[in-house]
Amino acid sequence: MGSQKRIAKELAELVESPPDGILVKLADESNLYLWKVYMEGPEGSPYHNGKFLLNLSLPTEYPFKPPTVSFKTKIYHPNVTNDDKGSMCLGMLRADEWKPSSRIHAVLEFARQLLAEPMPDDAIEGRIAEQYKNDRKRYDEVAKEWTRKYAVESS
Amino acid sequence: MADVGDRMFCHACGGVWLRDVQGLICPHCESDFTEIIEIPPDPDAEPPSPSPSSAHQPPARSPNPWADHDPWAHQEDDDLGHGWGDASGGRRGSGSGSRTGNGNGNGDGTGFTHRTYRSPDGRFTFSTTTYTHGFGGRSPPARQPTDPMMPMVQGLDSIFHGLASTYRQQNRPPTSVPSSNPTPDRDRGRTLGSFEFDLDAEGRTPGSQDAGLHPRDADGPQPVNNPLRTLSESSILELFRSDFGTNTQTGGGVRVMTGPNPLAMLSTLLNFDRHGDAVYSQEELDRVISQLIEQNATRGAPPPAPPIAIQSLPKKKVDKEMLGSEGRAECSICMDAVELGTEVTVLPCKHWFHYGCIELWLNQHNTCPHCRRSIDQ
Numbered sequence: 001m002g003s004q005k006r007i008a009k010e011l012a013e014l015v016e017s018p019p020d021g022i023l024v025k026l027a028d029e030s031n032l033y034l035w036k037v038y039m040e041g042p043e044g045s046p047y048h049n050g051k052f053l054l055n056l057s058l059p060t061e062y063p064f065k066p067p068t069v070s071f072k073t074k075i076y077h078p079n080v081t082n083d084d085k086g087s088m089c090l091g092m093l094r095a096d097e098w099k100p101s102s103r104i105h106a107v108l109e110f111a112r113q114l115l116a117e118p119m120p121d122d123a124i125e126g127r128i129a130e131q132y133k134n135d136r137k138r139y140d141e142v143a144k145e146w147t148r149k150y151a152v153e154s155s
Numbered sequence: 156m157a158d159v160g161d162r163m164f165c166h167a168c169g170g171v172w173l174r175d176v177q178g179l180i181c182p183h184c185e186s187d188f189t190e191i192i193e194i195p196p197d198p199d200a201e202p203p204s205p206s207p208s209s210a211h212q213p214p215a216r217s218p219n220p221w222a223d224h225d226p227w228a229h230q231e232d233d234d235l236g237h238g239w240g241d242a243s244g245g246r247r248g249s250g251s252g253s254r255t256g257n258g259n260g261n262g263d264g265t266g267f268t269h270r271t272y273r274s275p276d277g278r279f280t281f282s283t284t285t286y287t288h289g290f291g292g293r294s295p296p297a298r299q300p301t302d303p304m305m306p307m308v309q310g311l312d313s314i315f316h317g318l319a320s321t322y323r324q325q326n327r328p329p330t331s332v333p334s335s336n337p338t339p340d341r342d343r344g345r346t347l348g349s350f351e352f353d354l355d356a357e358g359r360t361p362g363s364q365d366a367g368l369h370p371r372d373a374d375g376p377q378p379v380n381n382p383l384r385t386l387s388e389s390s391i392l393e394l395f396r397s398d399f400g401t402n403t404q405t406g407g408g409v410r411v412m413t414g415p416n417p418l419a420m421l422s423t424l425l426n427f428d429r430h431g432d433a434v435y436s437q438e439e440l441d442r443v444i445s446q447l448i449e450q451n452a453t454r455g456a457p458p459p460a461p462p463i464a465i466q467s468l469p470k471k472k473v474d475k476e477m478l479g480s481e482g483r484a485e486c487s488i489c490m491d492a493v494e495l496g497t498e499v500t501v502l503p504c505k506h507w508f509h510y511g512c513i514e515l516w517l518n519q520h521n522t523c524p525h526c527r528r529s530i531d532q
Contacts, residue, residue: 010490063488100512
């Protein structure tokens, strides 16, 4: 299958030369379509020092259909649903914006960039977006608190 | 007499169950729009005490024919003779009996079939009047009436037919049953959906598993059967059911009631909350459809390219210029490296891909996977 070949290739490239602060592996060695992504909170953001686990799920029609990204680690962010799904709203992953020449590499970098710079105008959590725009200090506090609580391995 | 609990009928899904066992809420769809179907005590049910010569009587006979009564069971019964075939077999295994069928049902199975069964020795005879209709729960789509009111009209028509023929039969002497034991009361109570036996001196009524049919004892005094009792319990409810069956259409898992349907209106009145995805009004249907559109829409996504446009895209063998300064290139869909001389398909924007790769994409969207330019220009 064409999609498997391409996915294997992308995975190999990502494992060989991972983007900054991102580590990928298969959730299950026998299934190319479900990836585990470990993402470090970018420096300068309230997520710094946190390590977030994301699930990346590829459709069988990949690359003709976009992958989906969800946060398994709880995160306080305007573009991530504040529920147990942790769905991430990425413009490039929407069906009408996806193009098959986009790579998972780009998707993951984009996701990490979103941690550094949330997009409140494209938010999925309106309340957090409002806070981000109007009360950045409080937003930073809560996001930091959540990062400490959920994304920092107790050592 | 066997204890027969009330039966329940669900107006939402048409399910039937015993009230004693599963209560008032429909166990199938959990609707509470249900009805207790009261079964009147049946004086016909008690068979006369068996005579000593009845050794060959079937032992597993149900003492109360209502115990197995299911007004809809005959919808599952393709063979109209099935039930009484059993009865004769159980009676004495005299399967050699002659069976005269003078059904006056028309071609599509709607109408009445009157049949007479006579044992070879003439000792017992029984006849059936079977009410049949062509729009039961499983009627094939080919027979679907075009007018949504048709099933209703047909059903009522059949009922009136049935009443008329019932009274006709009541008012004339039996012609088809030359029994050796004349029974004074045999004119009474030949009802729709019921059958009766003319029995010899051993007179017993074989238990019947057949739906809507119940045996009569010709030897004892009989109350006049009220044809409406049978009607009300099988035909009318069945009519409602058949109305459900023929008026629903399935598309995308949404059941839609079309046309005026009193049961549907009643259901709408009584069901403020929706059951599953069955809707009964245009408004509700519109709501469901817009919901589906919302779910499936790839809003703003470019439409698929026509196959002819895809096939007519120019093809080209990869040359040095296309490989660029690095001397190697890949198809950005499958990410496979492309070598010199490989045939690729070139879009109007000059981006090129394997034909198989770009075809798959263009079948979904008519834009370049790289720059999003439409292939139409």
